[in-house]
Amino acid sequence: MTYFAVVDCDNCYVSCERVFRPDLNDKPVVVLSNNDGCVVARSNEAKQLGIKAGTPYFKLAQEFPNQKIAVFSSNYELYGDLTARVMTILHQESPEYFRYSIDEAFVVLRHTEGADLKKWGEELHVRIKKAVGIPVSIGIGPTKTLAKMASHFAKHYKGYHHCCLIDTEEKRVKALSLYPISEVWGIGRRYAAKLNGLGVNLALDFARMSKEEVQSLFNVVGTRTWRELNGEDCVPNEEPAKKKSICVSRSFPGMISDYEVLRRYISNYAARCSEKLRVQGTAASVVGVFLSTNPFREDLQQYNNFYDIRLLTPSNSSITIVKQAEACFQKIYKEGFMYKRAGVVLMSMEYGAGIQTNFLDYDAERFEKMKRLDKVIDRLNRIGGTETVILGSQQFPGKGSNGKSTLFADAIKHDYKSPNYTTRWTDIIELK
DNA sequence: TCTGGGGTCCTAGGACCC
DNA sequence: TCTGGGGTCCTAGGACCC
Numbered sequence: 001m002t003y004f005a006v007v008d009c010d011n012c013y014v015s016c017e018r019v020f021r022p023d024l025n026d027k028p029v030v031v032l033s034n035n036d037g038c039v040v041a042r043s044n045e046a047k048q049l050g051i052k053a054g055t056p057y058f059k060l061a062q063e064f065p066n067q068k069i070a071v072f073s074s075n076y077e078l079y080g081d082l083t084a085r086v087m088t089i090l091h092q093e094s095p096e097y098f099r100y101s102i103d104e105a106f107v108v109l110r111h112t113e114g115a116d117l118k119k120w121g122e123e124l125h126v127r128i129k130k131a132v133g134i135p136v137s138i139g140i141g142p143t144k145t146l147a148k149m150a151s152h153f154a155k156h157y158k159g160y161h162h163c164c165l166i167d168t169e170e171k172r173v174k175a176l177s178l179y180p181i182s183e184v185w186g187i188g189r190r191y192a193a194k195l196n197g198l199g200v201n202l203a204l205d206f207a208r209m210s211k212e213e214v215q216s217l218f219n220v221v222g223t224r225t226w227r228e229l230n231g232e233d234c235v236p237n238e239e240p241a242k243k244k245s246i247c248v249s250r251s252f253p254g255m256i257s258d259y260e261v262l263r264r265y266i267s268n269y270a271a272r273c274s275e276k277l278r279v280q281g282t283a284a285s286v287v288g289v290f291l292s293t294n295p296f297r298e299d300l301q302q303y304n305n306f307y308d309i310r311l312l313t314p315s316n317s318s319i320t321i322v323k324q325a326e327a328c329f330q331k332i333y334k335e336g337f338m339y340k341r342a343g344v345v346l347m348s349m350e351y352g353a354g355i356q357t358n359f360l361d362y363d364a365e366r367f368e369k370m371k372r373l374d375k376v377i378d379r380l381n382r383i384g385g386t387e388t389v390i391l392g393s394q395q396f397p398g399k400g401s402n403g404k405s406t407l408f409a410d411a412i413k414h415d416y417k418s419p420n421y422t423t424r425w426t427d428i429i430e431l432k
Numbered sequence: 433t434c435t436g437g438g439g440t441c442c443t444a445g446g447a448c449c450c
Numbered sequence: 451t452c453t454g455g456g457g458t459c460c461t462a463g464g465a466c467c468c
Binding site: 037341 | 458
Binding site for chain 1: 448450
């Protein structure tokens with residue numbers, strides 16, 4: 001018999017912050033999105049206060065005026081590093097595991113006859129808590145969708161000791177009968193509303209619909225969820241493939257209308273995109289740029305546009321990608337609008353070995369030179385932190401907040417960011 | 433007079449996930 | 451004053467080819 005365990009970090013970002021701030025255990029804590037825009041992670045105490053996911057930060061003080069709430073800007077270096085340690089432990093537990101997102105992974109448990117899976121899960125939680133400091137919940141079931149449901153129970157009921165196992169028909173039916181359809185993995189807002197309209201409110205109601213009815217209402221993805229709830233494993237065991245598109249986009253703290261300032265942001269996003277491209281070893285054939293104004297400001301004139309350019313030769317070189325992104329930007333920029341958000345998108349990926357070169361566009365010597373240059377830039381940025389080395393076109397003029405002249409004025413607001421406890425450049429120096 | 437059928441590729445839109 | 455960012459998959463329809 002094969003089972004699937006889903007292991008996910010409880011309130012991941014909050015738990016990561018608490019590793020270095022144990023004084024905040026049992027206190028309401030939230031972590032904000034990029035730009036300190038809205039709440040993306042909440043501790044259980046914050047949830048109990050009634051803070052909703054996605055609450056804009058400025059509304060937090062209005063809605064909870066007399067509460068002491070610890071607030072953090074997001075610190076992805078910290079979260080990435082700590083969750084990588086969790087994954088290392090999972091790798092030791094089972095050779096067959098795959099990471100599903102920053103904070104969760106599936107472990108495939110084969111030939112489980114006679115194994116005490118419940119005990120295994122409880123011990124795994126203890127081991128991770130001790131080694132990394134982050135609490136995890138473990139759900140185990142015969143399909144991934146049922147395992148996800150089990151992990152929800154593990155998270156919400158103390159009696160499970162962080163691990164819930166669905167291994168009998170009685171437990172499956174019981175769990176389904178307690179589970180709202182809207183919470184099922186694969187059922188989003190739209191599908192839930194559609195099902196509620198038909199009087200289907202619980203996962204069990206859905207699972208007991210006929211296959212024909214489900215197929216007539218949903219596409220193959222919805223039907224797959226139905227099969228999974230009924231115990232048929234059909235979500236493939238796969239690490240997510242290499243990305244087919246890569247995007248770096250941001251909302252600005254204020255609004256920007258100046259051509260030159262926007263151009264520099266676009267250059268920075270393009271440079272970050274090409275870095276991501278090189279990390280996964282692919283090259284892109286299409287570079288695109290989008291701009292948009294603030295949709296919340298109905299009093300201002302709105303403008304959204306997107307433009308893309310197909311390259312003759314797929315590339316992952318910073319210089320090439322930045323240059324093309326700037327050309328796209330020039331095409332769509334219009335004076336007189338207050339822009340709120342912009343981004344760079346790379347598409348039509350090709351893999352390293354298969355990268356085609358167009359003989360009209362190919363200069364071998366230049367190609368090799370750029371490749372070496374990108375390698376050096378990536379290495380310096382990896383050691384020293386993002387934007388240690390940048391292209392001239394990414395540069396912002398002027399001075400930083402400390403009065404010193406600065407090469408790159410960070411676009412992102414993160415007033416409450418914790419230190420990079422585990423990955424700082426200074427730490428590396430001190431270790432030497 | 434006569435208006436098939438199968439295949440591929442691309443795009444836009446809708447749904448989902450964390 | 452202030453409202454995140456980054457992805458995937460599926461489907462239908464049009465263009466085009468033979």
